[in-house]
Amino acid sequence: MAAAPRIAKRLAAWWEANARDLPWRFGRATPWGVLVSEVMSQQTQMSRVVPYWQAWMELWPDASALAGASTAEVITMWGRLGYPRRALRLQECAQAVSERYADELPRTYERLVALPGIGDYTASAVMSFAYGKRVAVIDTNIRRVLSRVFLGKESMGGAASAAERALANTVLPQDPSASVMWNQAVMELGAVVCAAKKPLCERCPIAGECLFLESGLPGLGEKRTRPRQRFQGTDRQVRGIVLNALRGLSSEHASSQPRTTAAASRAHAAAPRSLPREQVESLWKDHVQLDSCIASLDEDGLIEILPDGSLRLPR
Numbered sequence: 001m002a003a004a005p006r007i008a009k010r011l012a013a014w015w016e017a018n019a020r021d022l023p024w025r026f027g028r029a030t031p032w033g034v035l036v037s038e039v040m041s042q043q044t045q046m047s048r049v050v051p052y053w054q055a056w057m058e059l060w061p062d063a064s065a066l067a068g069a070s071t072a073e074v075i076t077m078w079g080r081l082g083y084p085r086r087a088l089r090l091q092e093c094a095q096a097v098s099e100r101y102a103d104e105l106p107r108t109y110e111r112l113v114a115l116p117g118i119g120d121y122t123a124s125a126v127m128s129f130a131y132g133k134r135v136a137v138i139d140t141n142i143r144r145v146l147s148r149v150f151l152g153k154e155s156m157g158g159a160a161s162a163a164e165r166a167l168a169n170t171v172l173p174q175d176p177s178a179s180v181m182w183n184q185a186v187m188e189l190g191a192v193v194c195a196a197k198k199p200l201c202e203r204c205p206i207a208g209e210c211l212f213l214e215s216g217l218p219g220l221g222e223k224r225t226r227p228r229q230r231f232q233g234t235d236r237q238v239r240g241i242v243l244n245a246l247r248g249l250s251s252e253h254a255s256s257q258p259r260t261t262a263a264a265s266r267a268h269a270a271a272p273r274s275l276p277r278e279q280v281e282s283l284w285k286d287h288v289q290l291d292s293c294i295a296s297l298d299e300d301g302l303i304e305i306l307p308d309g310s311l312r313l314p315r
């Protein structure tokens, strides 16, 4: 690991010149805004998250604003970010921050990780990116880059191992502000240069220090995890179709009303319109799969099934 300080220097220079100008970076967002960006970016590319994050933060700039929103509007605003249970967990988190901490996001890892829906990654990211603390942030991109550069092999996916955590802590710069830059730069390198399948080694600022490149990229792209499930025809697709139909009703309804303030928009969302059963059935041919997906959305608290079989977003 003797190369770590040299690598940190090169990465810092690369970060200064190449970091994407995302609106929650460079101290422009509150700790709550940073947390929202991290939750939205899980399983969704950061560049796709930007317009959703901007609209969300404009409507609900802090935890207490989100805590008071209707479930229907939270699901509608989540739009096509995917995995919509994240939106409901984020609202539960907002309610906890608003009630337990008077709208101030906690400043310790232990308190952050105890909030609903906040795991090790998000708590570490907030400690580092929002509070500038020396904490190793460990996500898929960081694990891939560190394993390649320092061990000369692919990270195997699955849960982070103790050895991967130890490596991340060992190479993390001691100085807190340098550690923040390190976390951001390694993550960014993994997102835009050191990609999983086709790393752009010829453009990489640390190519001269990378053991993986030196060894000829052995087993490039190898993973222990299952290959990604195709999307077409899956329950995920059907759930998305149902939710989109309900969101469409909700936004049609809202746009037909004057929306001057966040409070007004919440009031409109408090009475979501319902989708009649015949229209629900036209959404997907396989009605057995459709009904099972509707039941799972209902169990997740993302929709409500009315006695006549019509559906609506929760109030």
Ligand code: SF4
Binding pocket: 145, 148, 149, 193, 194, 195, 199, 200, 201, 202, 204, 205, 206, 207, 208, 210, 212, 213
């Ligand atoms: S040299 Fe290639 S494999 Fe090594 S860190 Fe850079 S992009 Fe990744």
